[in-house]
Each structure stands twice: as C-alpha cells, then as structure tokens.
Amino acid sequence: MITVRNLCVGRGGVALLRSVEFTADSGQMLVLRGPNGVGKTTLLRSLAGLQPAWEGEIAVDPEDIVYAGHQDGIKAQLSVSENLRFWAEVFGFGPIDAALERFGLMALADRPGGALSAGQKRRLGLARLAVSGRRIWLLDEPTVSLDSDSTARFGDIIRAHLKDGGVVIAATHIDLGIEGSVLDLGRWRVTGEDQSGDPFLTEGAF
Amino acid sequence: MKALLIRDIRLAMRAGGGFGLALGFFLIVAVLVPFAVGPHGDLLSAIGPGVLWVGAMLACLLSLDRIFQLDFEDGSLALLATSPIPAEAMVMAKATAHWLTTGLPLVALSPVLAVFFNAAPGAYLWLPVSLLIGTPALSMIGAFGAALTVGLKRGGLLLSLLVLPLYVPTLIFGAELARRGAEGAAVQTPLLLLTGISLASFAALPFAAGLVLRVNLR
Numbered sequence: 368m369i370t371v372r373n374l375c376v377g378r379g380g381v382a383l384l385r386s387v388e389f390t391a392d393s394g395q396m397l398v399l400r401g402p403n404g405v406g407k408t409t410l411l412r413s414l415a416g417l418q419p420a421w422e423g424e425i426a427v428d429p430e431d432i433v434y435a436g437h438q439d440g441i442k443a444q445l446s447v448s449e450n451l452r453f454w455a456e457v458f459g460f461g462p463i464d465a466a467l468e469r470f471g472l473m474a475l476a477d478r479p480g481g482a483l484s485a486g487q488k489r490r491l492g493l494a495r496l497a498v499s500g501r502r503i504w505l506l507d508e509p510t511v512s513l514d515s516d517s518t519a520r521f522g523d524i525i526r527a528h529l530k531d532g533g534v535v536i537a538a539t540h541i542d543l544g545i546e547g548s549v550l551d552l553g554r555w556r557v558t559g560e561d562q563s564g565d566p567f568l569t570e571g572a573f
Numbered sequence: 574m575k576a577l578l579i580r581d582i583r584l585a586m587r588a589g590g591g592f593g594l595a596l597g598f599f600l601i602v603a604v605l606v607p608f609a610v611g612p613h614g615d616l617l618s619a620i621g622p623g624v625l626w627v628g629a630m631l632a633c634l635l636s637l638d639r640i641f642q643l644d645f646e647d648g649s650l651a652l653l654a655t656s657p658i659p660a661e662a663m664v665m666a667k668a669t670a671h672w673l674t675t676g677l678p679l680v681a682l683s684p685v686l687a688v689f690f691n692a693a694p695g696a697y698l699w700l701p702v703s704l705l706i707g708t709p710a711l712s713m714i715g716a717f718g719a720a721l722t723v724g725l726k727r728g729g730l731l732l733s734l735l736v737l738p739l740y741v742p743t744l745i746f747g748a749e750l751a752r753r754g755a756e757g758a759a760v761q762t763p764l765l766l767l768t769g770i771s772l773a774s775f776a777a778l779p780f781a782a783g784l785v786l787r788v789n790l791r
Contacts, residue, residue: 415655418791434655438648444587445580456576457656495652 374423376413382557391534396547399538405552407538433501439492443481460500470494485512506537574662581670595632595675602628603686614691621690622751629679637715641723660783668716676708699754707747710771720782
C-alpha cells in the first residue's frame with residue numbers, strides 16, 4: 368500500500384536519512400526506531416506530504432494517509448464532540464459516537480477542549496484517526512501522556528485497524544504488544560561529513 | 574470547506590475569539606476623530622468617508638494574525654494540510670470566515686458611525702456599499718499576508734508592514750467610491766475598479782497563499 372524507494376529526507380537544511388527503502392502492505396504495522404534526532408518525525412512528515420523528499424520516491428495514494436503528530440490540533444473553545452465532529456466532516460466520514468466510545472471520551476463529550484488533561488487531549492487527537500476513514504495511519508509518538516490503560520486500549524484499536532486491512536507506521540519506543548516489523552532508522556542515517564544533500568547548496572535547486 | 578468555515582466562525586464568536594474586537598476598534602476611531610477635529614460640520618463631512626475607510630482597514634488588520642497563527646500553534650494547520658481540503662480552499666474558507674466576522678459587522682455599523690461625521694445623505698448608502706464591496710479584498714489580501722508570516726514569533730508587526738501597502742488600491746477606490754457617492758457624483762469608475770480588486774484578489778490570492786502556507790509548514 369505504501370512503498371518507499373531510495374528516499375532522502377532532511378530538516379533545516381541538513382540531510383538526516385538517505386536511501387530509505389521499505390514497503391508496508393495491508394494489515395501491516397511498521398515501528399520506526401532510532402535515537403533522538405535520527406529523523407523519525409522528519410520521515411513521517413515527508414510520508415504525510417508536509418515536506419518534500421530531497422530524493423527518491425514515495426509511492427502511495429495521498430488520499431489514504433492520515434497523520435498524527437506531536438500536536439493534536441484541539442481547539443480549547445470547542446467541546447470534545449465539536450472538535451471531533453469537525454474532523455469527521457473534513458474527512459467526510461461517518462458519525463463520531465463510535466470513535467468517542469472507543470477512545471473512552473463519551474463522558475467528556477460536552478467538556479471544552481481547553482479543560483482536558485494532556486492524556487485526554489491525546490485520546491481526542493487519536494480519535495481523529497478513527498473518524499478519518501483513512502487506511503494508512505502515520506503516528507508520531509502516539510502514546511505520549513497516555514496512561515497504561517489508555518495505551519492498552521489504543522493497542523487494541525490499532526490491532527482492529529490492521530485487521531480491517533489498514534497500515535500503521537508509528538514512531539514509538541513503547542511496546543504496544545502488536546506483531547509488527549521494526550525499522551531501525553540508524554542504518555540509513557547520514558553521518559557527519561556526508562550531509563551535503565542541502566537542496567539550497569546544490570546547483571539548479573530552483 | 575464548509576466545515577472549516579463554520580468552525581472558524583464559531584471560534585471567532587466564542588470567548589477569546591476576537592469577534593467584536595475589530596468592531597470596537599472601528600467604533601473608537603470613529604468617535605475619537607470628530608473629538609480631535611472639533612465641531613466643524615463641513616470639514617467632518619469632507620473627511621468622513623476617508624477616515625472611516627482607514628478605520629475599517631486598521632480594524633481589519635487587527636485580527637489578521639489570528640487567521641492562521643492560532644491553527645499553526647496548536648498543530649491544526651499541519652493536520653488540515655494533510656486532510657482532503659486543498660490549501661487553496663482552506664485559505665478561501667478562512668478568509669471568508671474572517672470577512673463574515675470582521676468585515677460584515679463593519680459594513681453594518683458604518684451608517685451609524687457616518688452620523689458622527691455629519692455625513693451627506695448619499696453617504697448613508699454609498700459608505701456601506703463601498704465597504705461591502707471592498708472589505709472582502711481586505712480579508713483576502715490579509716489572509717495572504719497572514720500565510721506569509723505564519724510561524725514567525727511576533728509576526729504581527731511584519732504582517733502589518735507587508736499588508737498595508739497592498740491595501741492601498743482598495744483604500745483609494747473604496748474611499749473614492751464613498752466620497753463620490755456622498756457628493757452625488759458619478760460612481761461608476763471607482764465602483765467597477767473596487768469590484769475588480771475584490772474579485773481579482775479572491776480569484777488569485779488563494780493560490781498564492783496556499784503555496785506560501787505549504788512552504789511555511791515544511
């Protein structure tokens with residue numbers, strides 16, 4: 368469903384990862400691993416189309432992708448259900464009640480987004496994935512600020528998504544208890560003296 | 574796109590959304606100027622359309638940085654950029670929401686404020702008409718400026734410096750339309766030019782702003 372060939376990505380004018388190659392098929396979970404700053408977020412943002420790849424190819428239908436980054440995009444003045452309904456309408460997908468239920472937000476439905484705890488905000492941010500109706504979930508540290516119950520619950524939700532033929536690509540250090548292949552980004556890391564992939568320095572970049 | 578439009582209007586109306594801020598500013602400017610100028614009826618009615626147009630422009634400028642900055646800060650903008658809404662439609666929806674919550678109330682309030690300027694009878698029709706036609710351009714040009722400066726810390730001042738020169742044509746023809754209307758002169762030329770500016774900015778600027786947004790989100 369998503370194939371990456373010879374991909375080079377960077378951030379702030381510095382090449383981080385080079386010659387990245389992987390494939391993820393329906394029902395598969397990929398876990399991105401690597402030390403801080405190796406380029407997990409950069410790779411996910413490139414896959415989501417937020418920043419262009421320096422080189423190489425990402426073969427995927429952009430209509431399949433939904434991205435969940437560090438920030439959940441929750442409006443403090445809107446209630447939980449208003450926040451979620453907005454995203455459901457943006458993605459043109461069904462009702463929100465099932466998603467509220469699955470992420471344990473039913474009791475909080477009328478509470479304003481500004482009054483949520485960090486973990487509750489994160490759950491609301493992740494519930495957006497369920498109302499997007501998209502098949503490829505790109506998750507950047509999805510379990511940050513979740514307690515162990517919520518993490519387990521989210522593991523179940525991922526498992527159900529994979530069973531429905533979805534794909535999950537996640538940067539996480541927490542074991543969600545899911546069979547998935549681990550991609551160690553360290554092997555594609557661009558080392559110190561080889562960071563010449565700066566598009567602003569190469570000729571003909573414009 | 575409709576969902577985004579409704580959400581932005583709702584956010585503007587809720588507490589801390591800034592609705593009424595521009596309106597209050599417009600009101601204060603319109604009240605202060607006659608105090609400063611003094612009780613000279615002829616002078617006030619001569620400068621009225623121009624002062625009210627400058628006031629509307631500054632009031633509009635006041636809320637521009639909210640168009641994208643708040644969504645950028647809480648991550649919504651990046652999430653929207655990966656959603657099915659194209660960046661151009663996002664700009665269109667947000668500029669429209671800005672106009673509905675800023676420009677349109679100014680249009681509605683302007684005949685009342687014209688009283689403070691001892692306005693000629695024609696001004697009560699042509700001042701609101703000129704604002705109705707011109708303020709959409711202010712919102713769209715402003716959205717383009719806001720897209721350029723999104724992500725900059727304290728980009729508000731830079732935004733004003735970028736946007737105010739771009740407002741000049743709208744201001745010239747808007748104030749001219751209001752002035753000629755008030756005097757009962759022929760209005761066709763400024764009317765057509767002002768309409769042209771508004772239509773052109775809505776036709777072209779969403780693409781420019783969409784491109785700029787995508788670059789700023791990298």
